[in-house]
Amino acid sequence: MLTNARLFQQSYQHPQSITAAISQAKLVCERNNVRLTLAREEILKIVWLSHQPLGAYQIQDELSKLLSKKIAPPTVYRALAFLIDNGLVHKLTSLNAYVGCPFPNSEHSNIFLICKGCRKVAEVVHLPTNETIQDVCSKTKFGFDAQHIEVFGTCSNCSSHRA
Ligand SMILES: [Zn+2]
Ligand SMILES: [Zn+2]
The missing domain is CATH 1.10.10.10 (Winged helix-like DNA-binding domain superfamily/Winged helix DNA-binding domain)
Incomplete structure (x- = not known):
């Protein structure tokens, strides 16, 4: 684990x-x-x-x-x-x-959580997602370059203000 x-x-x-x-x-x-x-x-x-x-x-x-x-x-x-x-x-x-x-000191792929309320962005490195994408690429013989996933939503700060 x-x-x-x-x-x-x-x-x-x-x-x-x-x-x-x-x-x-x-x-x-x-x-x-x-x-x-x-x-x-x-x-x-x-x-x-x-x-x-x-x-x-x-x-x-x-x-x-x-x-x-x-x-x-x-x-x-x-x-x-x-x-x-x-x-x-x-x-x-x-x-x-x-x-x-x-x-900046590490090679990484990332997920960006973009808040529609305050427009702040959080960068997340999530290893299982990286591994899944690399796995898909290797199985399809697709040359992996980099992945940047952009997700839109509401950050915890904005949702607690709204509640
Ligand atoms: Zn980064
Ligand atoms: Zn926000």
């Missing part, structure tokens, strides 16, 4: 501190032998500071304010692609928005 801790690892995107997220990102970049440039670091901070997933244009706005100059969309998209490639940020396809990853 798997212990609960292994079975179900969950993290709400907050309140992990920005400082912790940035120092973790620096370690990941060092390990991957890539550079966390100023724009990349600032974008990571912007994503972490937000309590909700952010769209690329919101990120562009915030970055332009922070750096006191107009930042072009390609700069933002390139930096986001870098952050995604290095596992520091995830893109939520259904929202076309970005969130910081609380588990």
Whole structure:
């Protein structure tokens, strides 16, 4: 039997501190032998500071304010692609928005629980689901890449307010 801790690892995107997220990102970049440039670091901070997933244009706005100059969309998209490639940020396809990853040190597939009330997102790593999908892929000889499951609903906080 798997212990609960292994079975179900969950993290709400907050309140992990920005400082912790940035120092973790620096370690990941060092390990991957890539550079966390100023724009990349600032974008990571912007994503972490937000309590909700952010769209690329919101990120562009915030970055332009922070750096006191107009930042072009390609700069933002390139930096986001870098952050995604290095596992520091995830893109939520259904929202076309970005969130910081609380588990950047590990290879993982994940389930995103997206609250329709407060728009907060919880990232869950659920091993049995991962194993099931990998099993399906291997049985169908489908090359497994990654899985991101996006689930919409109401978080416990919002449902207790509503009750
Ligand atoms: Zn993640
Ligand atoms: Zn909620």
